[in-house]
Amino acid sequence: AQSVSQHNHHVILSEAASLELGCNYSYGGTVNLFWYVQYPGQHLQLLLKYFSGDPLVKGIKGFEAEFIKSKFSFNLRKPSVQWSDTAEYFCAVNEHQAGTALIFGKGTTLSVSS
Amino acid sequence: DTAVSQTPKYLVTQMGNDKSIKCEQNLGHDTMYWYKQDSKKFLKIMFSYNNKELIINETVPNRFSPKSPDKAHLNLHINSLELGDSAVYFCASSHAGPYEQYFGPGTRLTVT
Numbered sequence: 001a002q003s004v005s006q007h008n009h010h011v012i013l014s015e016a017a018s019l020e021l022g023c024n025y026s027y028g029g030t031v032n033l034f035w036y037v038q039y040p041g042q043h044l045q046l047l048l049k050y051f052s053g054d055p056l057v058k059g060i061k062g063f064e065a066e067f068i069k070s071k072f073s074f075n076l077r078k079p080s081v082q083w084s085d086t087a088e089y090f091c092a093v094n095e096h097q098a099g100t101a102l103i104f105g106k107g108t109t110l111s112v113s114s
Numbered sequence: 115d116t117a118v119s120q121t122p123k124y125l126v127t128q129m130g131n132d133k134s135i136k137c138e139q140n141l142g143h144d145t146m147y148w149y150k151q152d153s154k155k156f157l158k159i160m161f162s163y164n165n166k167e168l169i170i171n172e173t174v175p176n177r178f179s180p181k182s183p184d185k186a187h188l189n190l191h192i193n194s195l196e197l198g199d200s201a202v203y204f205c206a207s208s209h210a211g212p213y214e215q216y217f218g219p220g221t222r223l224t225v226t
Contacts, residue, residue: 043204088155
C-alpha cells in the first residue's frame with residue numbers, strides 16, 4: 001500500500017528564513033505528487049504538482065519542489081518565508097491513472113513569526 | 115464563482131441522529147471524492163465516484179452512504195452518528211485522469 005511520510009511535524013521560522021519540508025513516499029509504480037496548503041480555517045489549495053518531465057517544479061507564492069525518484073522524495077522549498085505562509089502543508093501522492101484517491105502525509109504545521 | 119461548494123459549513127448534532135452533507139462542483143469534472151480530516155488534521159479518502167459510479171469505497175462504516183445524483187453532485191449521508199464521526203469532511207473533484215483535485219471548504223461535523 002502507498003504511504004507518505006512528512007518528517008517535520010511543526011516547523012517554526014522567522015520571516016525571511018528559508019524553508020524546506022521533507023516528503024517521502026512508498027510506491028513502486030508511477031505516481032503523481034502534490035503539495036497542498038491549508039491556511040487557518042480554510043480549505044486545501046494546490047501549491048504545486050508533479051506528473052512528469054522536469055523534476056524541479058515551481059508553484060504558486062514562490063514555492064518549488066524537487067522530485068528525486070531514487071530517493072522517493074518530493075521536498076518543498078521556499079527561499080524566504082513570509083508571515084502569511086503560516087499554514088498546514090500536506091504532501092500527497094496518487095497513482096498515475098484515472099480517478100485514484102490522494103494519499104496524504106500527516107501534514108507539517110509551519111509557523112512564521114514576523 | 116465557487117468551484118467546489120459544500121453545505122452546511124458547520125453541523126452540530128447529537129449521537130444517534132442522521133445527517134447529510136451536500137457537495138456540488140461547477141468545474142465540469144467527472145470524478146468526485148469525500149475525504150475525512152480527523153482532529154490531528156490527517157486526511158483520508160472515504161469514497162470516490164466517477165460519472166455517478168462508485169469507484170473507491172475505503173473501509174468506512176456502513177452508516178456512511180454516498181450518493182451521486184449526477185456528475186456535479188456527491189452527497190454524504192450518515193446514519194446513527196457517533197462521537198467518533200466528529201471531523202471535518204472535505205469534498206473534492208477532478209477530471210477523470212491523473213489530474214489534481216480541487217477541494218471544497220469542508221464541513222465541520224461535531225457530534226455531542
